[in-house]
Amino acid sequence: MQASPGHRHSLYCIVPPYVLRNIARSGKRELADAALNTLATDDTIRALRAGRAAAPAVVSSARGTLTAEGVKQRTIFTADNTQNLPGRPVRLEGDAATGDLAVDEAYDGLGSTYDFFWEAYERNSIDDEGLPLNATVHFGRRYNNAFWNGQQMVFGDGDGVLFNRFTIALDVIGHELTHGVTEDEAGLIYFFQSGALNESMSDVFGSLIKQRVRNQTADHADWLIGEGLLAAGVQGVALRSMKAPGTAFDDPDLGKDPQPGHMRDYVNTMQDNGGVHINSGIPNKAFYVAATSIGGYAWEKTGRIWYETLRDSRLRENTGFRRFARLTHMTAGRLYGPTSTEAKAVRDGWAQVGINVAALAMEAGRP
């Protein structure tokens, strides 16, 4: 693989441990040092959980039973416009609103996201074991982004020129938290197609969380991700459109929304971790088509199919679009019957983005 000197880093920074070990064993000196450095600490959600288990007594007596099902444990921190994480706690579970918009939006957004996973799929938080939810707001100075650092959510204030504060959009909060769920269930590697699937999972559930709070059926939803985030003066409506990938913004400074909505327009690139935020438009569109075809509340059936697929042990960390498509089709068949309208809608959704699951199933069935 070729990469410009400035790009090397991204090849090993988030690759799985077994690859890191191989690099450490056989790679170039510089790469090996970095790989060993990355391996030195266990940053997984499981490690986080173990740390919590080590000292639960004080917290649980003060705050009620920590792992009780359906009980949220939110903490909102402020970075006070530095880049220090997690920062200073400003609102704990049960505390009254602070009057700081970003703090209160993060608190409410985390609540809506937790409630969504619990009430729609009986999932108890990110790890399904009641993991406390932490978010930091006011990160950095005029910081134009939100991210999941592997353990918590982080939101910038935006610069007011291109972006507003990142807590303004509930689906963005849901998007970030879903990265935790995806990591816990499937560990989809954040590169190329598995990375684009990881991104699509976050858009799908981020959008469903918003739809559920608004009580919208699939045909009434806008299927936009990050509406309200673009500052006044920017030509665009959102970060992405699941319904019409590639149409969310077209601005002289930001450029044009680069998302494809069909395999024939798949973008091969080394940028953006191999186009994870670009090619996610393809599975996003497939979900949209399936959901509007099935109808009703999209989280009930289509969301359930995607959620059960995410939990499927056959979903490997390097799964690509075609394998994922086939798994959603099989899951729809398992839940609603192989000849059900739901299974057909899922097949049609993938067909409309250029992935033929029926043919894939036949391929797989051949001796």
Added chain:
Amino acid sequence: MRIEYRKEGGIAHLPGLAKPLTIDTAELTPEQAAELERLVEQSAFFSLPATVGRLKRGAADYQEYHIQVTEGDRSHAVQVVDPAGAEAVAALIDFLDDRQREAIIKSRAARQRGEP
């Protein structure tokens, strides 16, 4: 002193912001040039490792910053990931982002005046 700066990643791929930015202190105001030189000095840029910041497993939507500083016959490239952690490095990135923002505000104003 010349700086090449490129940012990528984040919650969306924004092609306009992924374009590289080149800054030459000769083209800055004397105050900005002095500020930039101070930030490079303060961050000990030429002694920084090739990568600053370390991603945790499962991290997503973080930004990556590619910075190359050339001064006389020495040149050094550094890649930073969110969160930059080291304050001096974050301050240098803030300075570069401010220049990018200035350019955007300027081009937006020119468009509003009807200039190409």
